[in-house]
Amino acid sequence: MSKRDLILATALELFVHQGIGATATAQIAKAAGVATGTLFHHFPSKAQLVSALYLNVKTQLAEAMRLEQGEGDLAGRARQYWDRGMDWALAHPESLRFMSLVYHRPGQDGDLKRQAMLEILGFIPELLRQGQAEGRLRPVPEDLALEQCQGQFMTAAQFFIDHPDKAGDGHYRDAAFDLFWLSMARH
Amino acid sequence: MSKRDLILATALELFVHQGIGATATAQIAKAAGVATGTLFHHFPSKAQLVSALYLNVKTQLAEAMRLEQGEGDLAGRARQYWDRGMDWALAHPESLRFMSLVYHRPGQDGDLKRQAMLEILGFIPELLRQGQAEGRLRPVPEDLALEQCQGQFMTAAQFFIDHPDKAGDGHYRDAAFDLFWLSMARH
Amino acid sequence: MSKRDLILATALELFVHQGIGATATAQIAKAAGVATGTLFHHFPSKAQLVSALYLNVKTQLAEAMRLEQGEGDLAGRARQYWDRGMDWALAHPESLRFMSLVYHRPGQDGDLKRQAMLEILGFIPELLRQGQAEGRLRPVPEDLALEQCQGQFMTAAQFFIDHPDKAGDGHYRDAAFDLFWLSMARH
Amino acid sequence: MSKRDLILATALELFVHQGIGATATAQIAKAAGVATGTLFHHFPSKAQLVSALYLNVKTQLAEAMRLEQGEGDLAGRARQYWDRGMDWALAHPESLRFMSLVYHRPGQDGDLKRQAMLEILGFIPELLRQGQAEGRLRPVPEDLALEQCQGQFMTAAQFFIDHPDKAGDGHYRDAAFDLFWLSMARH
DNA sequence: TATGAATGAGTATTCATTCAT
DNA sequence: CATGAATGAATACTCATTCAT
Missing domain, CATH: 1.10.357.10 (Tetracycline Repressor, domain 2)
Structure with a gap:
């Protein structure tokens, strides 16, 4: 699974359980096991994610x-x-x-x-x-x-x-x- | 209209148009024409508001x-x-x-x-x-x-x-x- | 000296020695002995400071x-x-x-x-x-x-x-x- | 024009219009049409560029x-x-x-x-x-x-x-x- | 030589909440 | 009751730099 897909899957889980607004990008990255920069490398903004x-x-x-x-x-x-x-x-x-x-x-x-x-x-x-x-x-x-x-x-x-x-x-x-x-x- | 009611009415409007999470208590207070402290005087927390x-x-x-x-x-x-x-x-x-x-x-x-x-x-x-x-x-x-x-x-x-x-x-x-x-x- | 003036004086010193871009707002606040929020309470943005x-x-x-x-x-x-x-x-x-x-x-x-x-x-x-x-x-x-x-x-x-x-x-x-x-x- | 010169020319333009500090190496590379790695291949650091x-x-x-x-x-x-x-x-x-x-x-x-x-x-x-x-x-x-x-x-x-x-x-x-x-x- | 995904410390800014007046 | 200056942890996002290919 590519890091991009990992981020997407992790974001889905967190968004659903905590809400979109209540989920920090840093939390997504951490839970996905990637650096925060990696998230923003693939998705230029939270909105675009x-x-x-x-x-x-x-x-x-x-x-x-x-x-x-x-x-x-x-x-x-x-x-x-x-x-x-x-x-x-x-x-x-x-x-x-x-x-x-x-x-x-x-x-x-x-x-x-x-x-x-x-x-x-x-x-x-x-x-x-x-x-x-x-x-x-x-x-x-x-x-x-x-x-x-x-x-x-x-x-x-x-x-x-x-x-x-x-x-x-x-x-x-x-x-x-x-x-x-x-x-x-x-x- | 009491300040309390003013805050409630203002909060309703802002919550509905911007979302609850996206509406800052300070914004509510300002839009209602009261001090931030006043909001917290009437409602001990945003959740309680x-x-x-x-x-x-x-x-x-x-x-x-x-x-x-x-x-x-x-x-x-x-x-x-x-x-x-x-x-x-x-x-x-x-x-x-x-x-x-x-x-x-x-x-x-x-x-x-x-x-x-x-x-x-x-x-x-x-x-x-x-x-x-x-x-x-x-x-x-x-x-x-x-x-x-x-x-x-x-x-x-x-x-x-x-x-x-x-x-x-x-x-x-x-x-x-x-x-x-x-x-x-x-x- | 008001906190506002303290921030201004500290910012002047830091800006001059490190450059404006190279001086972080957090550094100004810390050097001035105030919280970061205080700086932004008085000056809504670094540019306005x-x-x-x-x-x-x-x-x-x-x-x-x-x-x-x-x-x-x-x-x-x-x-x-x-x-x-x-x-x-x-x-x-x-x-x-x-x-x-x-x-x-x-x-x-x-x-x-x-x-x-x-x-x-x-x-x-x-x-x-x-x-x-x-x-x-x-x-x-x-x-x-x-x-x-x-x-x-x-x-x-x-x-x-x-x-x-x-x-x-x-x-x-x-x-x-x-x-x-x-x-x-x-x- | 060699890639190295391309980078130099692009950097000049961007530095002058946006300031040195405000110009990201990634932006220079992109504007020059090369990869970020290429920039750092020719110039080991931004300062050296x-x-x-x-x-x-x-x-x-x-x-x-x-x-x-x-x-x-x-x-x-x-x-x-x-x-x-x-x-x-x-x-x-x-x-x-x-x-x-x-x-x-x-x-x-x-x-x-x-x-x-x-x-x-x-x-x-x-x-x-x-x-x-x-x-x-x-x-x-x-x-x-x-x-x-x-x-x-x-x-x-x-x-x-x-x-x-x-x-x-x-x-x-x-x-x-x-x-x-x-x-x-x-x- | 050249690439671009990956990194993570660093940045400006926000915000719920407190408290002295 | 009412005020608004003060707080500082948290947030989204940036960026110089590295490295495996």
């Missing part, structure tokens, strides 16, 4: 969610996306927490991060549009629905991370998806 | 949401709660943002804040239980449902704060509530 | 050179100014050195400092103009002459500071002034 | 000022020296500025640099001695006169660099030399 880390995490999630082809019906495809995302979140709980951390940071380049997230959850508007066209989904305003779906995914993921015992419980997994899906479905 | 502010905001929201008596049917009562909360959020956008800020703070007394929020949105589990008993709501695991409802309320509120033009649009308001309600309703 | 110090020194020199009234003839008045300046420089060698330091700093607010110096040596253009009008001084371009006179004064002052034994030698003192005066006089 | 640069510049100036033989009378020879120096300064403004920079640096090997400069302007004491012997120059203390002449040359050169339009104006050029020469001449 955060950005690079965010990009990293975002890319990983996006890859994890890539669906080869639209298989099955609408609800089935939605469920596949949902499950992939959830599996990734459970496999990388710190990454998910970090995304949420960055997402909720105040006073920062909010729009950038918000847009970045839409990029990942971009399948949602597509599903929504298609579902509405097919008459399977209710005509919910897209912008509002998107925000809500995103929130529901993040909330569910965080819930399963916080309650690992329930993450394997099919009943819970189904309930979480239904809570998401039925909020939009036409009944 | 944050706590006091949180308590303040929480109390206000709780009061705004108090329903005299259970009027109407289940969905009607739920809608009343939802609307009251939403109105309050729109009237006090910074307060809502601050709650979300504290809620998502990492490494902190998470449980305390989480519990405090349940206290306010406490009507949800009640509605949920009653609705399930009456067969009007699906049997969703309570802990998961609670988390989701809470998240949906906060998301919707933030959405309307960010898009004030849509906050008065009845179509949007209905859609937001439906997204919440239909996720749990039996169809 | 330097500016404040410069202003201080400039004001002192200006006061020292103030002539109650135009006594004597042109050369006599010039000599009085020259001697006052020289006496002040000998009494405050570090102040003079600091002025020269700031004056020669590269990449900085050169114009500001240059103008500030003209302000002090402002009597020179006056003398020059009057002398030229009376036919006692040669018609030297004013801007060039001003620069040269300034330089000659600073050079002479520095020379006497570096050779204190010669500062009391009337022969040397006369020679220094003549070098200055005869460069402009009509013969 | 500065010295090498100084030597370079000094040598160039010395060569530019070399007069084949004493032609003409005293004032004529002086004027020749003066003009050569001034022409070189105008052709290499950054070199001149760098010399002045090094000359005024505090806390450094002052005597060395001072002596180095005398080496270049060494013709002045000679002229002075000869002129005094011939009775054409006043009996000014040599050490003081030398310092003043040096200062006047540097000041005039800097003036013409700062005001290029006046550098070609014969009136100004004459005035600058006269200011220098008449300060010592017997009238």
Whole structure:
């Protein structure tokens, strides 16, 4: 593992447990076993370290969610996306927490991060549009629905991370998806 | 307005726009037009200032949401709660943002804040239980449902704060509530 | 002596002996017997400390050179100014050195400092103009002459500071002034 | 141009515009298009880079000022020296500025640099001695006169660099030399 | 010769908190 | 109650220099 990657991995861990602002660059460097100068050699500023880390995490999630082809019906495809995302979140709980951390940071380049997230959850508007066209989904305003779906995914993921015992419980997994899906479905 | 209240109001504004960690006590004091010593005279530490502010905001929201008596049917009562909360959020956008800020703070007394929020949105589990008993709501695991409802309320509120033009649009308001309600309703 | 003045005095000494860039704010604070925070309480940045110090020194020199009234003839008045300046420089060698330091700093607010110096040596253009009008001084371009006179004064002052034994030698003192005066006089 | 020379040229430019202390070796290397290691391969330390640069510049100036033989009378020879120096300064403004920079640096090997400069302007004491012997120059203390002449040359050169339009104006050029020469001449 | 990642002591500046008035 | 000067540990970032390739 390159020193750069070591720094990224260490930063992720510390950021998630202490908060971004509360984590000193010196602490990251020390915990990663490199000199402070090394951190700044790879990332010119703390902000850029955060950005690079965010990009990293975002890319990983996006890859994890890539669906080869639209298989099955609408609800089935939605469920596949949902499950992939959830599996990734459970496999990388710190990454998910970090995304949420960055997402909720105040006073920062909010729009950038918000847009970045839409990029990942971009399948949602597509599903929504298609579902509405097919008459399977209710005509919910897209912008509002998107925000809500995103929130529901993040909330569910965080819930399963916080309650690992329930993450394997099919009943819970189904309930979480239904809570998401039925909020939009036409009944 | 007492100096104490002035400090609280100023802190709220600054915290929300810059973040809690990024706001210096000296800045709060200066913006409030008092000496730094005065701030620490009223609040022995920054942490306690944050706590006091949180308590303040929480109390206000709780009061705004108090329903005299259970009027109407289940969905009607739920809608009343939802609307009251939403109105309050729109009237006090910074307060809502601050709650979300504290809620998502990492490494902190998470449980305390989480519990405090349940206290306010406490009507949800009640509605949920009653609705399930009456067969009007699906049997969703309570802990998961609670988390989701809470998240949906906060998301919707933030959405309307960010898009004030849509906050008065009845179509949007209905859609937001439906997204919440239909996720749990039996169809 | 207030802490603020203590810091200024200490900074002057250190700047002059080590250079401005080579003197750490922490070193100034320590040498002055105050905390680093105290320095930044009084001077928001190192640059502003330097500016404040410069202003201080400039004001002192200006006061020292103030002539109650135009006594004597042109050369006599010039000599009085020259001697006052020289006496002040000998009494405050570090102040003079600091002025020269700031004056020669590269990449900085050169114009500001240059103008500030003209302000002090402002009597020179006056003398020059009057002398030229009376036919006692040669018609030297004013801007060039001003620069040269300034330089000659600073050079002479520095020379006497570096050779204190010669500062009391009337022969040397006369020679220094003549070098200055005869460069402009009509013969 | 060899990498070594490239580094020297780049360093000159940066030193002059930002100051020596404020210019990082890494910046020089980058601007010169070489690796940091390369800079330290050619110059074992920043101090030695500065010295090498100084030597370079000094040598160039010395060569530019070399007069084949004493032609003409005293004032004529002086004027020749003066003009050569001034022409070189105008052709290499950054070199001149760098010399002045090094000359005024505090806390450094002052005597060395001072002596180095005398080496270049060494013709002045000679002229002075000869002129005094011939009775054409006043009996000014040599050490003081030398310092003043040096200062006047540097000041005039800097003036013409700062005001290029006046550098070609014969009136100004004459005035600058006269200011220098008449300060010592017997009238 | 040339490279550039790595180092770690050093720098300016911030900030929660104290306390004498 | 109120003030604001004083504190000093902590922080993000810099930089001359080294060294394995």
